[in-house]
Amino acid sequence: MRTLGLTGSIGMGKSTTAAMLAGRGAAVFDADACVHRLYEGEIVPALAEVFPQAVRDGRVDRALLRLAVVGKPNEIAQLEKIVHPAVRRKKWDFVAAQARAGTPVCVLDIPLLFETGDHARVDAVIVATAPPDVQKARILARGGMDAAQAEAILARQTPDGEKRRRAHFIVETQHGLAHAERRVAGILRALAV
Numbered sequence: 479m480r481t482l483g484l485t486g487s488i489g490m491g492k493s494t495t496a497a498m499l500a501g502r503g504a505a506v507f508d509a510d511a512c513v514h515r516l517y518e519g520e521i522v523p524a525l526a527e528v529f530p531q532a533v534r535d536g537r538v539d540r541a542l543l544r545l546a547v548v549g550k551p552n553e554i555a556q557l558e559k560i561v562h563p564a565v566r567r568k569k570w571d572f573v574a575a576q577a578r579a580g581t582p583v584c585v586l587d588i589p590l591l592f593e594t595g596d597h598a599r600v601d602a603v604i605v606a607t608a609p610p611d612v613q614k615a616r617i618l619a620r621g622g623m624d625a626a627q628a629e630a631i632l633a634r635q636t637p638d639g640e641k642r643r644r645a646h647f648i649v650e651t652q653h654g655l656a657h658a659e660r661r662v663a664g665i666l667r668a669l670a671v
């Protein structure tokens with residue numbers, strides 16, 4: 479099995495690129511979706527001890543959690559200390575299950591691929607990217623985060639230029655879906671998978 483890491487800074491088109499890889503047969507682990515699932519129950523007791531204001535009806539309310547942690551380095555570090563080990567377990571369980579099932583290509587879609595060191599544990603790294611103005615417009619258009627919150631999140635991520643330098647493959651997402659789809663097909667061809 480080939481294991482590919484897919485990353486990109488906030489709003490760069492990572493999830494869209496992951497969906498294209500899935501459409502071509504890859505099994506995708508989505509770290510953001512994994513976190514969101516954990517917030518529905520499994521990790522709620524641990525979080526309720528530290529961020530009780532973000533728990534409503536037995537689940538984590540992400541808008542409230544965002545208010546509690548974004549732009550607050552100590553709080554986000556505390557959150558990561560609880561969330562990241564749980565995600566790590568789910569991620570490698572997923573990879574092991576895919577290997578057992580004989581899946582040919584497994585993709586780890588992880589915003590913090592370099593920050594966690596996972597880039598060194600995969601066969602190749604794909605980085606989704608777009609110019610900064612496109613990125614900012616996308617984050618604001620999606621709603622949820624304002625410009626200051628987006629800046630605070632970006633400040634915690636490896637800069638896009640460094641991600642691109644360290645990538646084996648780059649998918650530029652500012653040229654539209656068809657363009658990115660062709661690039662994804664080309665990458666899979668180049669990897670012979």
Ligand SMILES: CC(C)(COP(=O)(O)OP(=O)(O)OC[C@H]1O[C@@H](n2cnc3c(N)ncnc32)[C@H](O)[C@@H]1O)[C@@H](O)C(=O)NCCC(=O)NCCS
Nearest residue numbers: 487488509510513540543544561565589590622631634635
């Ligand atoms: C801060 C939270 C509540 C915001 O939730 P929201 O629904 O608005 O955003 P979502 O989870 O979809 O994340 C959007 C993007 O923000 C970026 N991001 C999120 N958390 C982090 C973080 N700790 N460090 C850097 N970037 C982050 C990523 O690019 C991610 O794709 C949420 O992201 C969270 O709980 N983060 C902590 C867990 C974490 O580190 N996740 C990152 C991948 S494991």
Ligand SMILES: Nc1ncnc2c1ncn2[C@@H]1O[C@H](COP(=O)(O)OP(=O)(O)OP(=O)(O)O)[C@@H](O)[C@H]1O
Nearest residue numbers: 486487488489490491492493494616651654655658
């Ligand atoms: N190749 C593309 N062509 C056109 N629009 C795109 C492309 N890729 C992404 N987009 C658009 O950009 C926005 C952000 O994309 P997406 O959700 O995939 O980003 P992301 O990197 O996963 O974001 P985040 O890290 O914030 O979760 C979406 O509105 C999506 O439709």
